[in-house]
Amino acid sequence: xxxxxxxxxWTDFRQTAHKMLEAALDKMETATDGPVxxxxxxxxxxxxxxxxPRQGAGIGVVQRQIQALLPYGVGNTxxxxxxxxxxxxxxxGLIADIAAAAMNANLGGRDHGAIYVEQQVISWIxxxxxxxxxxSGLVVSGTSTATVIALKVARDAALGxxxxxxxxxxxxxxxxxxxxxxxxxxxxxxxxxxGADALRSVPVNAGYEMDVAALAQMIAQDRAxxxxxxxxxxxxxxVNVGAFDDLEALADLxxxxxxxxxxxxxxxxxxxxxxxxxPRLKGIERADSLAFDFHKWLHVNxxxxxxxxxxxxxxxxxFSSRPDYLQGAARGLAAGNPxxxxxxxxxxxxxxxxxxxAQITEHxxxxxxxxxxxxxxxxxxxxxxxxxxxxxxxxxxxxSSVVCFRYGNSDAVNAEIVMQLQEGGxxxxxxxxxxxxxxxxxxxxxxxxxxxxMAVLVDEVVRVGVTLSA
Numbered sequence: 001x002x003x004x005x006x007x008x009x010w011t012d013f014r015q016t017a018h019k020m021l022e023a024a025l026d027k028m029e030t031a032t033d034g035p036v037x038x039x040x041x042x043x044x045x046x047x048x049x050x051x052x053p054r055q056g057a058g059i060g061v062v063q064r065q066i067q068a069l070l071p072y073g074v075g076n077t078x079x080x081x082x083x084x085x086x087x088x089x090x091x092x093g094l095i096a097d098i099a100a101a102a103m104n105a106n107l108g109g110r111d112h113g114a115i116y117v118e119q120q121v122i123s124w125i126x127x128x129x130x131x132x133x134x135x136s137g138l139v140v141s142g143t144s145t146a147t148v149i150a151l152k153v154a155r156d157a158a159l160g161x162x163x164x165x166x167x168x169x170x171x172x173x174x175x176x177x178x179x180x181x182x183x184x185x186x187x188x189x190x191x192x193x194x195g196a197d198a199l200r201s202v203p204v205n206a207g208y209e210m211d212v213a214a215l216a217q218m219i220a221q222d223r224a225x226x227x228x229x230x231x232x233x234x235x236x237x238x239v240n241v242g243a244f245d246d247l248e249a250l251a252d253l254x255x256x257x258x259x260x261x262x263x264x265x266x267x268x269x270x271x272x273x274x275x276x277x278x279p280r281l282k283g284i285e286r287a288d289s290l291a292f293d294f295h296k297w298l299h300v301n302x303x304x305x306x307x308x309x310x311x312x313x314x315x316x317x318x319f320s321s322r323p324d325y326l327q328g329a330a331r332g333l334a335a336g337n338p339x340x341x342x343x344x345x346x347x348x349x350x351x352x353x354x355x356x357x358a359q360i361t362e363h364x365x366x367x368x369x370x371x372x373x374x375x376x377x378x379x380x381x382x383x384x385x386x387x388x389x390x391x392x393x394x395x396x397x398x399x400s401s402v403v404c405f406r407y408g409n410s411d412a413v414n415a416e417i418v419m420q421l422q423e424g425g426x427x428x429x430x431x432x433x434x435x436x437x438x439x440x441x442x443x444x445x446x447x448x449x450x451x452x453x454m455a456v457l458v459d460e461v462v463r464v465g466v467t468l469s470a
Contacts, residue, residue: 007059016063023067024094028077031088032448035425037075044068075428079448080457083422083430085239085267085296088446092362093301096355107139108347109326109339118340118353124360125308128272130285136312138343139304139353143266144184146291146307149344151175151188151231153289153309153318154260158230161317168193174222175231176200178210178245180238182264184291207397208243210234212253219257231260236281236292237268240432242379242402242443244268247283255286263287267296267445268400273369276376277400297372297401297445300359304352307344319343371447375401378444382454391462395439404432404439407465411438417464427457 007013047065076086105114122137140146156163158173173194177185179201186196200222202215219229232254234245247263254261263269263284269292271277272284284290290308294300309315320342322328328337341347360368379401386392386405395404406414414431415438421427432441440461 013059016059020063020067021098023070027070028089028091028094031077032079034071034078035075036078036080036428037422038072038425039423040072044072076446077448078428079446079450080427080453081446082442082444082457083428085237085443085445087294087296087299087302088448089301090299090359090363090447092358093355096358097301100351100354103351105351106347107349107351107353108341109336110333111336112333114351114354115336115340117351117357121353121356121360125306128365129269129287129290129308131308131310134312135308135310136315136343137306137308138340139306139349139356140344140346141303141352142295142305143182143264143291143293144187144305145344146305147184147188147262147264148191149307149319150262150289150291150309151185152192153311153315154231154262155192155194156318157260157311157314158228164318171198172226172228173230174198174200174227175233176202176215176218176229177233177264178202178208178235178238179204180208180210180240180243181233181235182239182266184266185233185264204243207399208238208241210245210250212246212249215250216253219253219259229257229259231262233262233264234283234287235268236263236265236284237271237400239266240402240434240441241396241404242268242398242400243396244277244280244399247281247287249283251283251286254288260288261286262289263291265290265292267293270297270368271372271400273365274372274376275369276373280399294356294359297375298356298359298368299371299447300356304356315343319345372401375444375446375449378449378451378454379403379442381451382442382444382457385454385458389458389462391465392458395434395437401444403442403444404434405442406437406439407461408469410469413465413468414438414440416468417461420464421460424460426460427453429457 075081077088105112107114107118118139125137126135159168159171177199186199189199190196200218203211205211222229232250234247234250236244251261269290272281288310292306294304295302316338329335340349379398382403383394383398386394391407392405395406407417418429418431418440421429430441432439
């Protein structure tokens with residue numbers, strides 16, 4: 001027994017590691033096979049409720065237990081995972097995560113190779129969205145964290161950075177987002193001490209897009225009541241139906257009203273790479289901040305999000321804090337200033353940037369964009385199949401990759417259809433509610449999905465629906 005945690009026998013460890021690698025590759029190679037989702041067996045659940053181990057079982061036991069988990073993921077690697085906006089992952093992520101684990105780098109700061117990889121990613125994202133060179137960015141866990149960071153910058157810009165010491169006090173700040181906006185915007189208001197009630201819910205039009213005229217009226221009413229409008233949050237790809245707010249119109253209004261313009265682009269912002277969606281994103285280049293995910297439509301393995309802020313100086317002012325033990329230097333390991341920790345709340349940060357860099361480097365932006373275009377075309381194909389079937393009804397316009405429809409007229413039947421499809425493993429749509437009606441919600445953000453999967457889904461929905469109705 002050694003006095004470290006390294007293997008006693010590296011040769012044996014290599015063999016075990018190779019077994020795990022082969023099992024992982026088998027899982028990825030056969031991602032189109034088997035059920036979309038299946039519940040973790042009771043016996044495995046029981047095994048994962050064991051007491052704290054006092055003595056180690058060894059790497060061989062660990063490897064076998066991890067390998068046994070491989071078939072029981074959420075299902076998003078399968079081409080008929082349609083329930084939520086999850087990316088499908090790729091081989092690049094596997095290769096990158098192996099290297100990231102071996103390096104075990106902390107990207108909170110200092111001068112080392114991993115930092116330069118993230119800086120390259122930030123530069124690419126500035127180019128991708130047409131932001132100026134002075135814009136700043138940060139790789140984060142996802143859009144929820146990115147939104148908190150972006151809105152913190154917006155809050156401090158409105159109230160002054162002195163609020164970092166004194167708090168927000170009896171503020172009068174109010175912001176605006178579509179009634180279809182992701183809940184992460186309201187949660188950010190809560191976490192930043194503004195209160196979720198300070199976020200106004202703006203009605204939408206028939207296309208589930210923010211009503212800009214109603215927004216302008218709400219801003220005027222709030223100003224008259226003594227409030228301080230400070231934020232407009234546009235949505236690029238709403239969760240429910242995949243709708244895109246008119247970002248150009250929102251940018252115009254934000255400019256005339258001197259209000260921070262934020263874009264929640266969790267999955268839809270990646271559409272700038274797609275010929276079919278790019279026109280819907282006109283105006284995103286004018287945003288003051290943008291939050292989006294790589295782990296959705298760009299298929300970087302979980303988790304990988306991003307925040308982009310136009311005014312890099314304001315971003316730095318909102319977070320920078322360097323205590324004595326984090327002093328910078330012009331040379332050596334403490335160089336490379338400013339550090340990433342000065343642009344967000346985390347000092348301990350994993351090497352997420354490597355798998356993003358790997359994905360973009362391997363495939364290029366054009367191929368990633370083609371996958372998005374393909375998914376949008378598949379959504380239109382599905383909408384056509386729904387419209388052509390007498391027992392199916394389309395419930396919302398198809399703006400991108402989300403299709404909401406229902407079988408017959410029973411809410412209970414539609415909810416049960418989704419449940420049986422999930423439990424049967426044939427497909428995994430989800431349930432939402434639109435205008436008081438239960439809808440079968442299908443999101444297509446998977447590079448493995450084929451056109452034929454649309455017909456399989458419709459056939460299964462109808463088959464289950466007929467059985468339940470009978």
